[in-house]
Amino acid sequence: MNRLGLAFLAVLGFSLVIKLFAGDQTPQPKMVPAAPVLVELFTSEGCSSCPPADALLQTFDTQPFPGAQLIVLSEHVDYWNHIGWTDPYSSRAYSERQSAYANHLRLDSSYTPQMIVDGTDEFVGNSSSEAKRAFGKAIKTEKIRVQISGATLEKNVLRAHVEVGTLPAHSRKADVIFAVALNHAESQVARGENAGRRLTHVAVVRSLYKAGGVEAGKPFSQDVSVKLESGLDPAGLRVIAFVQEPGPGRILGAAVEKLAK
Numbered sequence: 001m002n003r004l005g006l007a008f009l010a011v012l013g014f015s016l017v018i019k020l021f022a023g024d025q026t027p028q029p030k031m032v033p034a035a036p037v038l039v040e041l042f043t044s045e046g047c048s049s050c051p052p053a054d055a056l057l058q059t060f061d062t063q064p065f066p067g068a069q070l071i072v073l074s075e076h077v078d079y080w081n082h083i084g085w086t087d088p089y090s091s092r093a094y095s096e097r098q099s100a101y102a103n104h105l106r107l108d109s110s111y112t113p114q115m116i117v118d119g120t121d122e123f124v125g126n127s128s129s130e131a132k133r134a135f136g137k138a139i140k141t142e143k144i145r146v147q148i149s150g151a152t153l154e155k156n157v158l159r160a161h162v163e164v165g166t167l168p169a170h171s172r173k174a175d176v177i178f179a180v181a182l183n184h185a186e187s188q189v190a191r192g193e194n195a196g197r198r199l200t201h202v203a204v205v206r207s208l209y210k211a212g213g214v215e216a217g218k219p220f221s222q223d224v225s226v227k228l229e230s231g232l233d234p235a236g237l238r239v240i241a242f243v244q245e246p247g248p249g250r251i252l253g254a255a256v257e258k259l260a261k
Contacts, residue, residue, distance in 0.1 A: 034069040035139040036146070036254040038242050041073065041125050042098045042114045043201075045087040046080030048193035053113030053125030058202045065132065067139045071240060071256045072203045073181060077112060085192030089185060089204050097208070097248065104247040118251040119244055144168060144253040148241050151259050153234040157227050160257075162211060162241045164220035167252065171216065171245060174252055178211040178224050179240040182232075183258065203238065214243060234259040 041057045043050040060070045075094035076087050098110045105122055113125030118138045123130035145165035152159055158180055167174060182204040189197050207226045214220040242254035 034063075034067055035141075036143055036256075037068045037070050037135055037138040038118055038251045038254045039070050039072045039131075040075060040116045042075050042077055042094065042110070042112055042116070043125065044077050044080040044090060044112050045187055045189055045194060045199055046083055046085045046192045047112045049126070050113045051194065051197065051199055053115065054199065054201050056126055056128060056131070057115075058200070060131070061202045065135045068135050069256075070135070071242070071254050073179060073208075073240065074201050074204045075208070076201075076204065077110070079110075080112070080192075083192050085189055085194065088187060089182075089201070089206075093208065094205065100248055104249060119248055120250050142168070143251075144243060146241050146243060146253040146255040148239055148255050148257045151239050151257055153228070153232065153237065153259060156230050156232070157225055158207075158237070158239065158259075159223065159225045160239055160241075161223050162220070164214050164241075164243055164253065166219055167214060167216050167243075171252060173213060173215050174243045174245050175213055175248075176211045176220055176222075177208065177242050177244055178226070179205050179208040179242075180226055180228060181205045181238050181240065183236050183238055203240075206232075211241070 039060055041053055043054055057072050057074060061072050063070060076090040077095040077098055078090040078092050079095050081087060081090060101116055102110045114122060115125040115131060116122045117134035121134040144167065147163045149161045162176060162178060164176055184202060185204040186198060186200040189195055189199060206228060211224045212220060212222055238256055238258045240256045243252040
C-alpha cells in the first residue's frame, strides 16, 4: 500500500476514535409525545349490552392506538339499579354528568353503553370503529399541559398537586376536574340482566369533582385532597386530572398517574 493509502486509513481511524469518545453527533429524529385523549364510558352492571363496551375500554387502557395516550374512565350510572341488581360502583353523580352531556350535545336522552371522547364525540360504547375515528380526530387537536405530582394516599385521604398551563386563545375559562379511579374492579352479578356473569372493569371512577377553575392567561396550580372509602390499596389506584370547557364541553388537556405501592 502506498503512502497516500496509509495516510487515508490513519485519518479514518482517527475519526472513528473521535466518534467513540465524543459520541455519534448525527441528528436524531425528535420523539413526538403521544397526545392525551380522554375516553369516558358510561356503563352499568345492570345493562346486558355493557360488558362488551367494558371489555373494549380495557383494550384501550393497553394503549393500542399510535400517537394517542388514551386516558380512560369508567363511570357507572345508577338508573339501571331498579331492575334487580344494584351496581356497587354506580353513583347518581355519574348519571347526572351523562345527562349534562346529553343536553350539551343535544341528544334525545342518555343511554348505555355510551362512550364520549374528549367531551365532543359520542357513540355507542362497544363500537371500536367509531372509537378509532374519534381518536384519529382527537390527536390532531393541540392540548394544554396538565401535570399531576405528589399523589399519595394516607388514612383514606388522597392528596396530589395539579398544575395546568394557560388556556388556548379560543377559550376564556374552563373547569379543572380531578378524579380517582380503581385500576381494576370486578363483580359476580347475582340478579338483573347480567345475572350469573362475572364482570370486570378498568379505571372505575370512585370520586370525580371540580377542583377549581382556570381563566385565560392565568395558569393553575393547586393542591387537591379527596376522602375515599376505607380499605383501598394505593397500588390499585390512579388519579386523573383534566381541563374541560363548561357544558360539559371540550377537553383541553388531561393527565393520569398511577399511585406507587
